Amino acid sequence: MDLRMSPEELEQIAENEREAQKKFAHSITVCVAAGCMSCQSQAVKEAIDREIEKQGMGQRCKSKGVGCMGLCAAGPLVSSAGGALYKNVSASDAAEIVASVESNPVSRLLCPTDVPFFQRQKKIVLENSGVVDPEHIEDYLAANGYSAMMRVITEMTPAHAIEEVVKSGLRGRGGAGYPTGLKWSTVAKAASKRVKYAICNADEGDPGAFMDRSVLESDPHRVLEGMLIAAYAVGASEGYIYVRAEYPLAIKRLRTAIRQAERLGLLGHNICGTRFSFGIDIRLGAGAFVCGEETALIASVEGKRGTPRPRPPYPAQEGLFGEPTLINNVETYANIPPIIRNGGEWYSQIGSEKSKGTKVFALAGRVANTGLVEVPMGISLREIIFEIGGGIPEGRNFKAAQTGGPSGGCIPAQFLDMPVDYESLAQVGSIMGSGGMIVMDDTSCMVDVAKYFMDFCMTESCGKCIPCRVGTYQMNELLGKITRFEATPQDIGMIEELCDLLKNTSLCGLGISAPNPVLSTLKYFAEEYKAHIVSGQCPAGVCGARRSEARPAESRQLEGSGAAR
Amino acid sequence: MPTATGSDYAKPAPPDGQDKRWRIVDATMRRLGHHSRSLIETLHTVQETFGYLDEGALRYVATSLHIPMSRAYGVATFYQFFTLKPAGRHACVICMGTACYIKGAQHLLTAMANDYGIAPGETTSDGGISLLTARCLGSCGLAPAVVYDSEVAGKVSPPDLRAHVAKWISA
Numbered sequence: 001m002d003l004r005m006s007p008e009e010l011e012q013i014a015e016n017e018r019e020a021q022k023k024f025a026h027s028i029t030v031c032v033a034a035g036c037m038s039c040q041s042q043a044v045k046e047a048i049d050r051e052i053e054k055q056g057m058g059q060r061c062k063s064k065g066v067g068c069m070g071l072c073a074a075g076p077l078v079s080s081a082g083g084a085l086y087k088n089v090s091a092s093d094a095a096e097i098v099a100s101v102e103s104n105p106v107s108r109l110l111c112p113t114d115v116p117f118f119q120r121q122k123k124i125v126l127e128n129s130g131v132v133d134p135e136h137i138e139d140y141l142a143a144n145g146y147s148a149m150m151r152v153i154t155e156m157t158p159a160h161a162i163e164e165v166v167k168s169g170l171r172g173r174g175g176a177g178y179p180t181g182l183k184w185s186t187v188a189k190a191a192s193k194r195v196k197y198a199i200c201n202a203d204e205g206d207p208g209a210f211m212d213r214s215v216l217e218s219d220p221h222r223v224l225e226g227m228l229i230a231a232y233a234v235g236a237s238e239g240y241i242y243v244r245a246e247y248p249l250a251i252k253r254l255r256t257a258i259r260q261a262e263r264l265g266l267l268g269h270n271i272c273g274t275r276f277s278f279g280i281d282i283r284l285g286a287g288a289f290v291c292g293e294e295t296a297l298i299a300s301v302e303g304k305r306g307t308p309r310p311r312p313p314y315p316a317q318e319g320l321f322g323e324p325t326l327i328n329n330v331e332t333y334a335n336i337p338p339i340i341r342n343g344g345e346w347y348s349q350i351g352s353e354k355s356k357g358t359k360v361f362a363l364a365g366r367v368a369n370t371g372l373v374e375v376p377m378g379i380s381l382r383e384i385i386f387e388i389g390g391g392i393p394e395g396r397n398f399k400a401a402q403t404g405g406p407s408g409g410c411i412p413a414q415f416l417d418m419p420v421d422y423e424s425l426a427q428v429g430s431i432m433g434s435g436g437m438i439v440m441d442d443t444s445c446m447v448d449v450a451k452y453f454m455d456f457c458m459t460e461s462c463g464k465c466i467p468c469r470v471g472t473y474q475m476n477e478l479l480g481k482i483t484r485f486e487a488t489p490q491d492i493g494m495i496e497e498l499c500d501l502l503k504n505t506s507l508c509g510l511g512i513s514a515p516n517p518v519l520s521t522l523k524y525f526a527e528e529y530k531a532h533i534v535s536g537q538c539p540a541g542v543c544g545a546r547r548s549e550a551r552p553a554e555s556r557q558l559e560g561s562g563a564a565r
Numbered sequence: 566m567p568t569a570t571g572s573d574y575a576k577p578a579p580p581d582g583q584d585k586r587w588r589i590v591d592a593t594m595r596r597l598g599h600h601s602r603s604l605i606e607t608l609h610t611v612q613e614t615f616g617y618l619d620e621g622a623l624r625y626v627a628t629s630l631h632i633p634m635s636r637a638y639g640v641a642t643f644y645q646f647f648t649l650k651p652a653g654r655h656a657c658v659i660c661m662g663t664a665c666y667i668k669g670a671q672h673l674l675t676a677m678a679n680d681y682g683i684a685p686g687e688t689t690s691d692g693g694i695s696l697l698t699a700r701c702l703g704s705c706g707l708a709p710a711v712v713y714d715s716e717v718a719g720k721v722s723p724p725d726l727r728a729h730v731a732k733w734i735s736a
Contacts, residue, residue, distance in 0.1 A: 035706050038717035072706025207662035210703035245609065245646050246699060284609050286644030289700065303604035304636075305643040364664035364705035371706050402663065436705075438663045452666055456700075462643075 005265050006273055007150045010141060013264075017142035024062040026101040028052075031077045031130065032065035033217045034210075034249050035371070040091070041076035047094035048078070055098055064139075067218020069130035070121075072371040074111055079130070087111035116387040117369050122350070124358050125334045126374045129218035134253050137260035140221040146266055148340035149228045153276050158188060161233040165336065167344025169356035174201055174292070174329030175404065175433045176509075177355070177422040183326065186316040187234040190324035197325040198236040198278075200227055200333055201297060202243040202250070205289040206405025207456065209436030211360040212330035214372050216243065216250035219334070220257035224267070224280065226333030229340060231278040234326050239280040242297055245287065254282055289406070289460035293508045294319075294327045296462065307464045308508035329434065331360055352378030355421035355432075365402075365438035368393045375420075382416040385439055396441040400524070404433025406453045406460075407513035409520025410446060429520040431513070445542035446525040447532055451479040453517040457510060468511030471502045475518065482529060483543045485536040492529065496522070577628035580621030586614045587625075594629055601632045604640055608647055617648045645700070653688040653695035655733045657726075658712040662701030665709040673709060674698070676723040681730070694733060 005013070021027070030036075030045040048063045069077045074087035078097060084105035086097065096106050123129075133139040140146070152161050166181030187196065200223060204212040216223060227239055243251055258280055261267040269277045283301050290296045291306040298320050300306040319325025335357060339347045351357045355377040361384065364370050368390030375384060381401055385391070392398050400410040409430035411418075418424050422432050440449065458472040475498050481487040499515035506512045522529060531537050538544050579587035593610040597603030607630065611622050618641050627637035641647045659665075659673050674685065677696050681689055685698040704710040707719025713729055 034717070035704060038704055038707060038710070038719055072704075075706075204703065205700065207666075207701035208664045208705050209701070210705055213703040246702060284606065285646075286605060286609070287646035287700065288644050300605065301602075303600075303602040303606070303640070305640055362705055364708060365667045370664075370708075405663070436663070438667060438705075440667055444667055449667075452663070460700075 007154060010146065010150065010264070010266075010272070013138060014141040014144075017138040021062075021142065024060060026057075026061040027081045028061065028063045028097065028101065029066045029079045029081075029130070030063060031067070031069050031075065032134075033068035033129075033214055034247075035068065035072035035214075036075035036077055037249065039075045039088075041078075041089075043091045044076050044078065044089050044094065047091035048098060051094045051098040055095075057098060057101070061098065061101055064133050065135070066131060067129040067134050068126075068214045068372055070126070070372045071111070071117060071369060073369055077111070077130075078109075080105065083113070085111045085113050115390075116383075117371075117373070117390065120379075120383065120388050121374050122358050122376050123374050124338050124347075124350075125215060125222075125331055125360050126218070126372070127338070128222060129214065129372075132219060134218055134220055135256055137221060137257070137264065140219070144341070145221055145337075146225055148337040149225045149232075149266070150272060152229050152340055153232050153271060153274050158233045158235060161229060161340070162188060164340060164344040165233070168335075168339045168347035169344075169351075170332065170335055170339065170347065171355065171422065172329060173331035173335070173359070173434065175407065175431060177432060180328065180332055183316060183328070184230065184234050186314075187236070187324050187326040190317050192235075192324050194323060195238055196234060196236040196323055197320045198227055198231045198234065198239040199297070199301065199320065199325060199327045200239070200241040200330060201292065201294070201327055202241055202247075202330045203285045203292045203297060204244060204247075204330075204434060205292045205460075206407075206434050206436045208362065208364055208402070208438045209405060209434050210362045211372060211435045213244075213247050213250050214362075215330050215334050215360070216247070217253055220250075220253045221261065222334050222337060223254075223330055224257055224261055226328075226336035227280060228267070228271070228278055229336050230326060230328065230333065232276050234324075236326060237277055237279070239278060240283050240301055240320075241280060242283045242285060242291070242301055245284045251282065251284065258282070288462070289456070290462045290508070290510050293510060296508065297327065298325065305462070307462045308510075310507060331435070351376050352419055352421045354423055359420070359432070359435060361435045361437045363389050363437055363439070366392055366396065366441040366443070367439040377421045378419040380417050381411065381420055384420065384437065385416070389439065392439065392441050396443065398439070399442050399444060400440045400446065400449075402430075402438040402440065402449070402517075403436065404431035404513075404516070405436050406456045407431055407509065407516055408433045409516045410440070410449065410524065411520070412524040414524075429516060429523060431516070443540055443542070445483075445538050445540040446521040446528050447479065447482050447538075448540075448542045450518045450521045451476065451483055454479055454514070457514040461510060461514075465505075465507035465511065467502050467505040468507065468514065471498050471506075471511070472514055474498055475502075475515075479518070482532045483538075485532060485538075485543070487533045489533060492522070492533070577625055579625050580619075589614050590626070591629075594626075599630055601630050604630055604632065604637060605644075608637075608641060612647060617651050619649065650688070651692075653692050655693065655714055655730075656695045656697060656712075657730060658697045658699050658702075659685075660702045660704065660708070660710040660712075661698045662703075662705060662708070662710075664705035665701075668708040670709040672723050673711065673721065673726050676726055677730075680727060694730060 078086040078089045086109040170180045171177040296306040296308040315325040454476045688695040711721045
């Protein structure tokens with residue numbers, strides 16, 4: 001039996017699903033992404049299902065598990081079709097919530113939605129998160145899913161598709177911000193021996209970043225659709241999603257999504273009866289930060305140690321198994337379907353002059369509303385942290401915002417009004433990165449933070465090139481001297497020299513950007529370094545406390561990780 | 566017993582032929598065509614099935630995929646996710662991501678070191694509890710986060726941690 005769907009048949013499935021959903025007068029959606037799941041949202045959903053049954057509402061009311069609604073700090077989140085959003089819901093609240101769908105919402109659980117956290121966001125990548133059921137392809141189809149892909153493969157030439165992406169001004173969301181359209185056209189032009197590959201980089205290694213995990217858990221089909229469009233545009237016929245083994249839920253949902261898409265003939269040979277064929281396989285990462293670097297990622301997909309190699313040749317020319325390979329990040333792919341649906345022109349109107357569109361940030365650390373936010377590029381840091389994020393809790397003072405993880409820098413208060421886009425962040429010594437934004441208040445010691453990231457880079461250095469392998473170790477030692485109040489002013493000079501060395505001589509992005517957290521803290525928080533070195537004091541009180549309490553454990557940790565390797 | 570399947574190639578035998586779990590590993594290798602590039606996927610299956618990778622397992626996988634032992638060992642030790650030692654009955658994974666660090670994850674490590682004398686990567690001498698750290702669980706909204714066996718807990722304080730681990734010990 002030929003299971004391949006024609007566009008008309010797919011539209012019919014979507015229509016049937018919409019009809020089926022209309023039959024229910026009410027729906028209650030429960031967040032089943034990892035954040036809420038770890039506050040037992042699954043139990044909440046089961047309790048709601050039981051209550052619907054018990055109260056005889058089975059004909060009129062339906063519950064649905066959906067992806068991330070954003071405000072992870074207030075999970076588990078439940079939303080009722082009337083527009084009421086409930087926070088911190090427990091299974092015992094189920095009866096009240098179900099009983100209220102036909103009357104007034106349960107006021108004691110209400111989470112106000114007319115606040116900046118919800119009002120100031122602009123959702124493109126996350127438009128389906130918290131709306132569609134990530135485990136049912138029919139629900140995605142009912143929300144216009146796969147319509148962009150259908151249009152591309154039946155009505156557009158590959159060149160035309162690339163042109164739309166170029167027009168949109170979309171830049172890579174993995175961190176470096178390379179123009180996506182340009183990357184696509186390079187791969188499209190490259191000659192292949194056998195096949196071309198399209199890879200989705202879902203190795204979200206930056207500590208403090210969880211945007212990609214959330215997109216994969218909340219809307220996996222969106223990523224598959226983006227990859228399909230990209231594959232058609234560049235002429236790729238095989239695809240891989242390289243996802244961290246630390247994200248079991250995302251892996252499970254991706255596997256389900258791939259199986260469902262294959263069943264409908266949206267993946268595989270002759271998709272929708274056209275000549276276009278594309279298959280996607282999952283490859284699990286195994287806990288190596290460096291595998292976010294594209295050449296290291298390719299080595300890992302090939303089953304080898306994830307060590308980078310010099311570029312050129314770039315993966316666009318010689319990538320996986322020596323063939324032209326397109327590598328884009330999860331969020332980049334997730335941006336593609338709306339660009340095709342609404343046109344590149346539409347997308348290019350959003351954002352700032354050089355950074356188009358929106359960016360998803362994972363807001364964490366010392367901020368009231370931790371969670372996932374999507375904002376237009378060019379918005380100020382102040383708006384993100386103080387309006388959307390709700391400011392710093394416990395009446396403390398903002399000290400710095402860290403973006404870009406171990407490759408980024410710490411941005412001090414004086415730049416709070418700076419627009420957030422690729423260029424502005426680079427100007428102040430940080431990077432956009434993949435979207436982790438960690439807010440720190442006056443309880444954080446910036447020297448300690450710099451050491452934390454250097455320790456990270458040291459452990460994660462793959463060891464292939466010497467500047468990175470030895471340089472990160474030496475810098476970590478020097479920073480350790482400062483936090484133990486044993487450093488001399490000359491040590492700062494040595495740190496600066498090493499920063500320069502790493503930046504200019506390392507093989508890949510890990511080593512090149514490893515000095516960023518040190519350089520930015522040295523620049524903006526020089527007085528804290530000075531306090532440690534000259535007066536033997538830690539202004540935030542972190543290093544002194546650590547000295548008596550946690551140092552034995554910390555030094556053992558290093559030995560422990562050494563022994564495990 | 567190794568049996569000959571070709572003229573000059575003998576199919577390797579798993580370390581323990583009686584153990585049916587090797588069939589799961591064999592299935593993964595077969596699905597990926599016994600190609601050398603399927604090494605990482607195969608090691609994932611071994612670790613999922615047996616909990617860790619020992620020398621016998623590595624040798625078997627290397628021989629089956631026609632790659633030198635050095636490469637299998639190199640890959641197994643390169644990636645943090647793979648472990649060469651058996652884990653304890655319970656695993657406590659403390660997230661050391663930036664958000665968790667800022668919110669005091671190191672105090673959780675101190676608590677485990679003080680109370681049970683184990684550092685990350687170590688297991689208590691009775692094989693009861695393994696302490697592990699994660700680079701980032703991606704549960705930053707719930708910092709500091711801890712995974713007890715496979716259950717994620719958020720906003721964990723040292724007393725919470727002690728209480729949970731004590732439950733394991735008394736059970």
